Amino acid sequence: MARLLVIRSAPYHRSHLFATATFLLSPSNSKHPHSASASASFPSTARRILLPSPLRVPARAIESSPGTTKQEPTPAAGEGEAQEPPPPAASAFEVEELGWGTQLAVKLRMLVAPPWKRVRKGSVLNMKLRGEISDQLKTRFSSGLSLPQICDNFVKAAYDPRISGVYLHIEPLRCGWGKVDEIRRHIVDFKKSDDEQVLHDFVGKFVVGYMPVCGEKEYYLACACGELYAPPSAYVALFGLTVQQTFLRGVLEKVGIEPEIQRIGRYKSAGDQLARKSMSNEVREMLATLLDNIYGNWLDTVSSKHGKKKEEIEEFINSGVYQVARLKEEGWITDLLYDDEVQIHFNFLLRHQVMAMLKERVGQKDKKSLRMVDYSKYSRVSKWTLGLQGGGEQIAVIRASGSITRTRSPLSVPSSGIIAEQLIEKIRTVRESEKYKAVILRIDSPGGDALASDLMWREIRLLADTKPVVASMSDVAASGGYYMAMAAPVIVAEKLTLTGSIGVVTGKFILQKLYERIDFNKEIISKGRYAELNAADQRPLRPDEAELFEKSAQNAYALFRDKAAMSRSMNVDQMETVAQGRVWSGQDAASRGLVDSLGGFSQALAIAKQKANIPHDRKVQLVEISKPSPTLPEILSGIGGSLLGVDRAVKGVLQDVTSLNGVQARMDGILFERLEDLSGENQLLLLIKDIVNYFD
Numbered sequence: 001m002a003r004l005l006v007i008r009s010a011p012y013h014r015s016h017l018f019a020t021a022t023f024l025l026s027p028s029n030s031k032h033p034h035s036a037s038a039s040a041s042f043p044s045t046a047r048r049i050l051l052p053s054p055l056r057v058p059a060r061a062i063e064s065s066p067g068t069t070k071q072e073p074t075p076a077a078g079e080g081e082a083q084e085p086p087p088p089a090a091s092a093f094e095v096e097e098l099g100w101g102t103q104l105a106v107k108l109r110m111l112v113a114p115p116w117k118r119v120r121k122g123s124v125l126n127m128k129l130r131g132e133i134s135d136q137l138k139t140r141f142s143s144g145l146s147l148p149q150i151c152d153n154f155v156k157a158a159y160d161p162r163i164s165g166v167y168l169h170i171e172p173l174r175c176g177w178g179k180v181d182e183i184r185r186h187i188v189d190f191k192k193s194d195d196e197q198v199l200h201d202f203v204g205k206f207v208v209g210y211m212p213v214c215g216e217k218e219y220y221l222a223c224a225c226g227e228l229y230a231p232p233s234a235y236v237a238l239f240g241l242t243v244q245q246t247f248l249r250g251v252l253e254k255v256g257i258e259p260e261i262q263r264i265g266r267y268k269s270a271g272d273q274l275a276r277k278s279m280s281n282e283v284r285e286m287l288a289t290l291l292d293n294i295y296g297n298w299l300d301t302v303s304s305k306h307g308k309k310k311e312e313i314e315e316f317i318n319s320g321v322y323q324v325a326r327l328k329e330e331g332w333i334t335d336l337l338y339d340d341e342v343q344i345h346f347n348f349l350l351r352h353q354v355m356a357m358l359k360e361r362v363g364q365k366d367k368k369s370l371r372m373v374d375y376s377k378y379s380r381v382s383k384w385t386l387g388l389q390g391g392g393e394q395i396a397v398i399r400a401s402g403s404i405t406r407t408r409s410p411l412s413v414p415s416s417g418i419i420a421e422q423l424i425e426k427i428r429t430v431r432e433s434e435k436y437k438a439v440i441l442r443i444d445s446p447g448g449d450a451l452a453s454d455l456m457w458r459e460i461r462l463l464a465d466t467k468p469v470v471a472s473m474s475d476v477a478a479s480g481g482y483y484m485a486m487a488a489p490v491i492v493a494e495k496l497t498l499t500g501s502i503g504v505v506t507g508k509f510i511l512q513k514l515y516e517r518i519d520f521n522k523e524i525i526s527k528g529r530y531a532e533l534n535a536a537d538q539r540p541l542r543p544d545e546a547e548l549f550e551k552s553a554q555n556a557y558a559l560f561r562d563k564a565a566m567s568r569s570m571n572v573d574q575m576e577t578v579a580q581g582r583v584w585s586g587q588d589a590a591s592r593g594l595v596d597s598l599g600g601f602s603q604a605l606a607i608a609k610q611k612a613n614i615p616h617d618r619k620v621q622l623v624e625i626s627k628p629s630p631t632l633p634e635i636l637s638g639i640g641g642s643l644l645g646v647d648r649a650v651k652g653v654l655q656d657v658t659s660l661n662g663v664q665a666r667m668d669g670i671l672f673e674r675l676e677d678l679s680g681e682n683q684l685l686l687l688i689k690d691i692v693n694y695f696d
Contacts, residue, residue: 102387109385110162117381119162123371125153125378129221130171133179135401135444135474137624138379147179147474149379151601154186156378158205159386165206166190167372170222172213176475177294177496178586180221182600187224211333214324216241219332220298223305227334230324238321241295243287245269249277256513260541262550264557265503265581270447270479274507286582293585294496306331391619395608396436398426399626404448404480406455418445420452426625427459431466436623438468438608441488442601447480450504450556457563460487468611472604473497473595478583479504482594483560486567490611492604493586493595500589502564503581504556506549511537568593 110118129145138146157163168187173180191207209225211218214236222228252259252274261275266282279287299310306313316330327333383389402417430436441460447453463469464487471477471488478501485491485499493499515522515538522538533545541549565575570593578584578592589595597603606616614620 106385106387109387113381113385116377117385119160119373119378119381120371121162122164123162123373125157125163125166125375126169126372127153127166127375128169128171129173129183130169131174133173133175133183135179135442136399136626145375146379147182148601150183150375151186152383153375153378154190156381156383156386156388158190158192159388160381163205163373165208168207168209168222168225170209170211170218172215173217173221176498177217177220177297178473178475178494178498180217181494181496182474184221184224185600187221191224191226214238214327216298220301223302223332228332229335230327230333232324232336234324236322236324236327238317240317241291241298243291245279245283245287246273247277247279248273249275256511256515256517258510258513258540259507260510260546260549261505261507262553263503263505263581264553265501265579267583268501268503268505268581269583270501270503270581271505271507289588290498290583290585293587297496389619389621391621393437393612393614393618393620394435394623395605395612395620396430396439397442397622397624397626398423398430398439399442399444399624400456400481400484401444401474404445404452404456404484406449406452418448418452418456420449420456423456423626424459427456427463430625431459431463436467437614437620438470438612439463440601440604440608440622441469441471441484442474442604443471443477443481443485444474445481445484446476446478446498447483447501450480450483450560453480453483454559454563456484457487460484464489468608470604470608470611472601473499473586479581482564486564486594490597490604490607491595492597492599492607493589494600495585495587495598497586497589498583499586500578500584500594501581502560502575502579504553504560506553506556508534509537510540512539 127150129150131144133145133147133150135147137148138144154166157166166187187207190205206227207225209222209228211222211228211230212234214222214230214234216238219238249259259271259274261271263269263271263275267286269280269283269286272280272283299313303310303313321327324333324336328336400418400423404418404420406420408419408422430439460469469488469490471485471491473481473485473491473493474497475494476498477485477493478499482499482501514520524532524536524538526532526535530545530548533541533548561575561579562572564570564579565572568575574593578594584592584594586595586598590598597607605620605622609616609618609620
């Protein structure tokens with residue numbers, strides 16, 4: 001009889017984490033309207049909350065850092081100088097058998113499960129990972145992959161006695177390194193069930209990867225699999241990593257558009273695409289550092305996987321790896337699956353070859369087809385069926401993904417983006433409810449509207465006064481995204497999360513030359529010295545208007561920086577050294593006091609349980625506050641966008657252009673991708689080319 005077991009984390013040492021939250025009130029903040037209230041965002045006296053009890057990590061956090069602790073303010077030693085690095089990762093999880101009562105309940109639930117949730121014993125979970133991966137939950141009407149559902153599938157499969165292993169079909173990915181790290185951690189966790197050889201009577205659980213296209217990001221994920229296969233003619237491009245920026249200033253000048261951009265922060269790259277023709281020295285320095293961090297982490301991971309020095313791996317990459325046979329020779333993949341008989345129907349028959357190998361692994365050689373359950377169907381299997389549903393205590397999960405706007409714009413992409421007024425309603429609902437013991441704020445955002453960011457910051461601060469709040473960063477939580485995160489007493493980031501970017505940008509377009517070229521006239525009658533500041537686009541700004549334009553941006557930056565300093569228990573001078581619009585990796589941000597702990601969602605959950613005084617081994621119920629429910633118009637809109645071809649890339653740029661009349665806390669797009677993956681950007685460049693040709 002198969003045994004059902006529970007995976008439990010090994011405990012942290014007491015010295016690994018003392019989550020500290022310190023709030024300081026400077027004289028300049030004493031006039032804040034809420035400073036007189038004990039529950040206000042700005043307490044009247046400095047206070048420190050120490051959590052001395054040891055923190056234990058759940059099954060999904062074996063590579064997470066146990067967390068760095070915010071230190072007392074110390075004199076800044078120099079601009080952006082690093083402090084002590086965060087401590088190393090905690091120990092792995094333990095395995096514990098479930099009680100007989102729970103085992104019986106799980107068997108009964110599997111027996112009475114509806115047909116669309118049933119899984120045959122000995123099945124292999126088949127997940128195809130490619131393209132974009134959202135940090136939001138998906139419904140059956142939504143297309144694409146969901147990071148929380150991918151991770152949940154790994155956890156469920158580790159417990160599920162009906163699942164024999166996982167088959168990962170890895171195609172080119174268009175997501176950040178933070179999400180890739182989260183998925184990779186779950187692959188490693190799942191492999192533990194294979195190493196223990198205790199979850200099944202007949203075979204340990206396995207993870208087999210298949211990779212027809214091999215780039216750095218795909219191999220970084222795939223090499224975590226126990227076995228990795230590729231076709232003999234697989235596309236291989238292990239040449240290294242690149243970072244790039246595109247500039248439209250010359251194009252805009254050609255059509256008679258002059259951007260008037262004010263960006264505050266030497267490293268703030270938002271707006272450069274419109275205002276500059278080349279990369280600034282500061283931005284070049286910032287991007288080079290980020291690229292060094294990502295490439296260094298890639299080399300560390302691959303060298304550790306193959307037991308070689310980083311220099312050897314780098315030398316191999318620098319030799320130009322484009323033949324999959326070289327990967328086989330070096331032991332980077334398990335085998336090349338190919339037959340002379342399958343050349344005509346290569347893609348179809350090769351899959352059958354892999355399936356034959358898997359059938360042998362799970363003892364199904366006599367079956368006509370391998371028992372498979374795909375990602376979509378297995379995502380509908382509930383944790384309750386497997387005995388994984390949480391207990392009485394509830395922890396709220398608020399997900400915030402996409403660009404930040406205060407209200408929904410007509411150009412907003414359906415089911416995407418952070419609408420401040422909607423998110424604030426959810427935050428207030430959680431704050432007023434007594435059933436939630438803690439809150440995890442999951443952020444995946446490059447920023448957006450500065451006012452919207454500030455309004456959400458205040459609501460999150462008020463929420464943190466009523467119950468523990470932990471911010472968990474995904475791929476990116478920069479500028480306005482960091483504005484939200486810094487309201488939480490504890491911030492958790494992946495080591496390659498892009499964060500920081502404490503700066504603002506605002507701008508408008510001067511269309512005088514364009515109007516002259518197309519013989520268009522615009523006249524304005526105004527009353528008031530600065531009445532035409534935002535309305536007049538047919539002439540350049542007057543000197544006094546330009547001065548006011550700059551002062552408004554400077555004021556927004558000072559507000560952002562000062563609140564960041566207060567939130568992170570720094571003085572303004574200290575914060576200035578790490579602000580200036582600079583983007584940091586999660587690892588660098590942790591060493592500079594912008595982030596408390598390194599890890600994924602499980603790390604944030606472990607900290608939230610500790611702060612809520614919930615025993616580490618007690619199950620909790622995670623309640624998704626922002627669970628999506630797409631309407632029929634949203635579904636049809638998504639289909640229409642795909643048919644038109646000019647999808648989110650163009651919509652996003654149009655939305656950015658229309659929002660330039662307000663101050664933005666936004667991080668510019670930083671692309672760590674190969675050119676052939678940038679279909680949206682290619683469409684945009686073609687559109688701009690058509691515009692230029694029209695005016696020529």
